[in-house]
Every structure is written in structure tokens, then in C-alpha cells.
Amino acid sequence: DSGVTQTPKHLITATGQRVTLRCSPRSGDLSVYWYQQSLDQGLQFLIQYYNGEERAKGNILERFSAQQFPDLHSELNLSSLELGDSALYFCASSVEQGPYTEAFFGQGTRLTVV
Amino acid sequence: AQSVAQPEDQVNVAEGNPLTVKCTYSVSGNPYLFWYVQYPNRGLQFLLKYITGDNLVKGSYGFEAEFNKSQTSFHLKKPSALVSDSALYFCAVRNTGGFKTIFGAGTRLFVKA
Numbered sequence: 001d002s003g004v005t006q007t008p009k010h011l012i013t014a015t016g017q018r019v020t021l022r023c024s025p026r027s028g029d030l031s032v033y034w035y036q037q038s039l040d041q042g043l044q045f046l047i048q049y050y051n052g053e054e055r056a057k058g059n060i061l062e063r064f065s066a067q068q069f070p071d072l073h074s075e076l077n078l079s080s081l082e083l084g085d086s087a088l089y090f091c092a093s094s095v096e097q098g099p100y101t102e103a104f105f106g107q108g109t110r111l112t113v114v
Numbered sequence: 115a116q117s118v119a120q121p122e123d124q125v126n127v128a129e130g131n132p133l134t135v136k137c138t139y140s141v142s143g144n145p146y147l148f149w150y151v152q153y154p155n156r157g158l159q160f161l162l163k164y165i166t167g168d169n170l171v172k173g174s175y176g177f178e179a180e181f182n183k184s185q186t187s188f189h190l191k192k193p194s195a196l197v198s199d200s201a202l203y204f205c206a207v208r209n210t211g212g213f214k215t216i217f218g219a220g221t222r223l224f225v226k227a
Contacts (some may be wrong), residue, residue, distance in 0.1 A: 002157060002159070004157070033215070035217075042217065042218075042219045042220065043158075043204065043217040043220070045214050045215060045216070045217075048214075056214050058214055090157055090158070092157075092158075099146045099208035099209060100146050100163070100165045100208075102148060102160040102163055103158075103160070103215070104160065105150075105157030105158040105159070106157050107155075107156055107157045108156075108157055
């Protein structure tokens with residue numbers, strides 16, 4: 001168990017809908033990352049927050065947004081969902097934001113858009 | 115731009131034999147290199163990292179990796195493979211001042227009993 005908690009584990013929703021994925025980082029970790037894993041795109045970095053502030057953006061669509069709250073948990077909001085958004089979404093956390101720091105991953109949320 | 119290449123989609127090895135999973139990278143500045151493993155229906159799990167210093171890095175579960183600056187490689191190795199090592203392995207890179215971690219496409223390791 002990595003100590004990173006993601007909810008829900010599975011989510012099935014229809015096209016055009018909006019969902020929110022939640023992540024609780026390991027105790028003491030200030031940095032949260034979101035990744036999307038799909039068969040055709042592999043593991044794609046979406047966004048990183050550090051202590052409530054956005055630090056880096058990757059291949060995150062405009063329909064997607066995220067935030068990190070004062071208690072350090074994070075949410076990833078996906079709207080106007082399309083079939084292609086079906087994927088495994090991972091949250092990871094680390095103590096620091098530096099490039100030398102390894103991340104600890106949650107078990108992921110499997111999103112299926114029908 | 116940063117990039118990571120894992121040239122093999124799958125590596126097959128017999129239990130007890132040594133294994134190597136290859137990774138090459140491209141990054142400006144000093145690289146920070148990582149290996150992660152993913153078991154079915156699980157998140158990625160950190161194995162080891164290279165920051166600086168000794169080119170041979172030892173990690174979890176008997177894995178090690180060798181950093182080769184001239185060949186821009188960071189191959190994952192284990193002297194004796196176990197069936198339980200069968201999983202998906204990801205190489206990743208960050209550079210100095212970089213906040214993004216770039217992952218390779220992953221290599222599926224299959225260890226046959």
C-alpha cells in the first residue's frame with residue numbers, strides 16, 4: 001500500500017457528462033501529480049500541484065481541470081466526456097517537488113465513458 | 115525536449131536467468147532517472163533512481179540499474195529472475211529544474227517457470 005488513496009476505483013458514465021476524481025496523498029506529501037494511462041497513449045503526465053499551487057502542466061485537455069485543497073487532497077475534474085477519455089487515471093504524491101524525488105502512486109480510477 | 119525510449123515491448127526470460135530491461139533517454143542538463151513497476155490492476159511502484167554518483171544503483175526486490183552517460187542509457191537488471199517479477203516496467207526521466215516526469219512506453223517482463 002503506497003499510502004495514496006484514490007476514489008472511486010471505477011466509474012462508468014455517459015458521453016457529455018462531468019466527473020470528479022479524488023486523491024488523498026500520503027501523509028506529509030505536499031506534491032500531487034495526475035497521470036492518464038491508456039493503451040494507445042501510454043502514461044501521460046497531466047498536471048502537478050505543490051502545496052496548493054499549480055507547478056507544471058502536461059498534456060491536459062482544456063475540458064479537464066484540477067485543484068489541490070488546503071488539506072492537500074486533490075481533485076481532477078473531467079467534463080464534456082468523450083469515448084476517448086476512457087482510461088486509468090492515476091494520482092501520485094511526493095514529499096517535495098524537486099526532480100530527484102520519486103513519486104508514490106495510488107491504485108488509480110478506471111473511467112469508462114459509454 | 116525530454117524523451118524516454120524503451121525499445122522492447124516485451125522481454126521473456128526463464129526463471130533463474132539474469133534479466134535486462136532497456137531504457138535510453140534524451141534530456142537537456144543532468145538527468146534524474148527512475149524505474150517503476152506496475153502489477154496488474156495496481157498503481158506504479160517505485161523501484162530505484164539515479165540522481166548522481168555511483169553509476170550502479172541498487173533498488174527494491176534485488177533490482178539494480180546501470181547509468182551510462184555516454185550511451186544515455188539506464189538499463190534495469192536483475193541477476194536471477196523470479197516468476198513474481200512478471201509485470202510492466204517503466205523507465206522515467208526528469209531534468210534539473212523540470213517538474214514533469216516523462217515515462218517510457220513500458221516493457222512487459224514475462225518470467226517463465
